[in-house]
Amino acid sequence: MEESWWVANLKALESQPQRLEALTRMNTAIGKEAALPRQLIGRLLSAAELYDCANPAVDASTGKDPSVDVALELLGHCLDQLPLDTSDEQLPRLLGRGLGHPNPALRSLILASVLRELRRQLNAGQVRPLPNNELILHILDELRQPQTEASSLAINILSILLVQRLGDADVQAKLVQLLQQDEIVRCRAYELAVALAKSSAASLSAVEFILDAALSELDNDDVLLQASVMELLVPLAEQNHGLSYMERRRVFDVISGRVQRIEENPLDALLIPSIMKFFGKIAAVQPQKIIAGYPHMLACLFQQLQSEDETILPTAMDTLANLASTPQGKVLLHLNFNTAMEESFKKYGSYTKKLSAPLKERLLNSLDVVYAVETPPTKEINSILKTWYESFAGGAQANAIMELINTPFPDLQLAALGLLKSICKYNWGIVALKNTGGAVEFLLSRQKDLHKDVKYLKWEIMEMLAASAEFSPTETVRFAAYVNEGPYHIQADVNIATEGQS
Structure with missing residues (x-):
């Protein structure tokens, strides 16, 4: 198509009756073109009339203006x-109108395109330098928008681009403005600062004023805001320079002090699940710091685990799983809190009989985190996990797990089988299964009504049993035959014909 054709159609967009037809014509035409001239693409992306069509206006008769979706599709092309x-110095001008547009769907479209390009550059080994800060300033403005759907895209882009420009005065001024907005915008700024601070000590230093502002929120009366800030701060501890910053600011002492002084401010009790989650997630990457350094936090956690309070148990179980997810965490918990760990696992055993089905599933998934291993465990860890398991199971058997496998809830069945598979990575786990009446028979059965994922997990466990030395040669042959048949084998019905049958 000649450029004059496109110009005429853009002109037609000024007329409401002609708008949808003109948009459809252009959309069809651009879809057929492998590549339009750069000048023409620039003309379209600069056309105010096209952006007017993308405004999410409501049509009185249909409830929605149909031209909006067509305009978005055209801009996407x-x-x-x-x-x-x-x-490219021209890029901010070409994208600026869309990045400031009132339709969040359009802003998301543009930001997603920019993010794809930046990730392509990262994969190629280098992000191209920006000619100026114009594009960054446009994207920073997205964090002030009331709609949230595009903010995560903006944060991902800025965590890549801002590294080049963090020290620039206009960028710093824009970041300061974010801290003067409402709590939603401030939390976006905190999330961005943490993403940047993780990358290097120099980046952390450049955004330290934002991180300090985030820490000041921990003295806020808004419990939900405090919980959000704690959640945002967790990734900062994954890097040693981030952990050092948090220690210098006494973050752990301040937060744990809230738990110790809970009677002084009863409202802080509402924060305990968030505090536990905060310490648990950090313990997953820094176990020595949390498990050895904050014993009263662990004491509070064990108290929660014994409470039978279904409102706090999910977070408490997830927290214990985080604490015990690493080899170092397991050893530290055994050395410092062995009695409490055994009591907690014994309590878990009783919970398998009394909690609701979703909470039983959560419990099993948290145990799976503790027992799942990527590398063969040391003798010490093997012994620790065996002791904890026998506290949970009430001995060297798997009756509690098998009872949950035999429930009518597929999700609970899958969670129980997942845990059974994890403990079968240990020889003592296979022995526990062998000691459980009906367990091997269930795994060997070919029940037709089981969910396909249940059948696959059964098959994976049978693979482990077939490779174990704990069973007789006859049993091992049966297991190997089951494995060779595959997870979804259906046994043929055998009909024996007798004399006189027709």
Whole structure:
């Protein structure tokens, strides 16, 4: 199509009756073109009339203006044909109108395109330098928008681009403005700062004023805000320089002090699940710091695990799983809190009989985190896990797990089989299964009504039993035959014909 054709159709967009037809014509035409000239793509992306069509206005008769979706599709085609070179000085001008548009769907479309290009550059080994800060400033403005659907895209982009420009005065001024907005915008700024601070000590230093503002929120009266900030801060501890910053600011002492002084401010009790989650997630990457350094936090956690309070048990179980997820965490918990761990696992055993089905599933999944291993465990860890398991099971058997496998809830069946598979990675786990009446028979059965994922997990466990030395040669042959038949084998019905049958 000649450029004059496109110009005429853009002109037609000024007339409401002609708008949908003109958009459809252009959309069809651009879909057929392998590549339009860069000048024409720039003309379309700069056309105010096209962006007017993308406004999410409501049609009185249909409830929605149908031209909006067609306009978005057309702009998407334009973005697909535009080389999104971040070193191009013209790019901010071409994208600026869309990045400031009132329709969040359009802003998301543009931000997603920019993010794809940046990730492509990262995979190629280098992000091209920006010619100026114009694009960054446009994207920072997204964090102030009331709609949230595009903010995560903006944060992902900025965590890549801002590293180049963090020290620039106009960027710093824009970041300061974010801290003067409402709590939703402030939390976006905190999330961005943590993402940047993780990358290097220099980046952390450049956004330290934002991190300090985040820490000041922990003195806020808004419990939900405090919980959100704690959640956002967790990734900062994954890097040693981030952990050092948090220690310098006495973050762990301040937060754990809230638990110790709970009677002074009863409202802080509402924060305990969030505090536990905070310490548990950090313990998953820094077990020595949390398990050895904050014994009263662990004491509070064990108290929660014994409470039978279904409102706090999910977070408490997840927290214990995080604490015990690493080899170092397992050893530290055994050395410092062995009695409490055995009591907690014994309590878990009783919970398998009394909790609701979703909570039983959560419990099994948390245990699976503790027992799942990527590398063969040391003798010490093997012994620790065996002791904890026998506290849970009431001995060297798997009756509690088998009872849950035999429930009518597929999700609970899968969680129980998942845990059984994890303990069968240990020789003592296979012995426990062998000691359980009916367990091997269930695994060997070919019940037709089982969920396909249940059948597959049964088959995976049978593979482990077939490779074990704990069974007789006859049993091992049966197991190997089951494995060779595959997880979804259906046994043929055998009909024996007798004399006189027709």
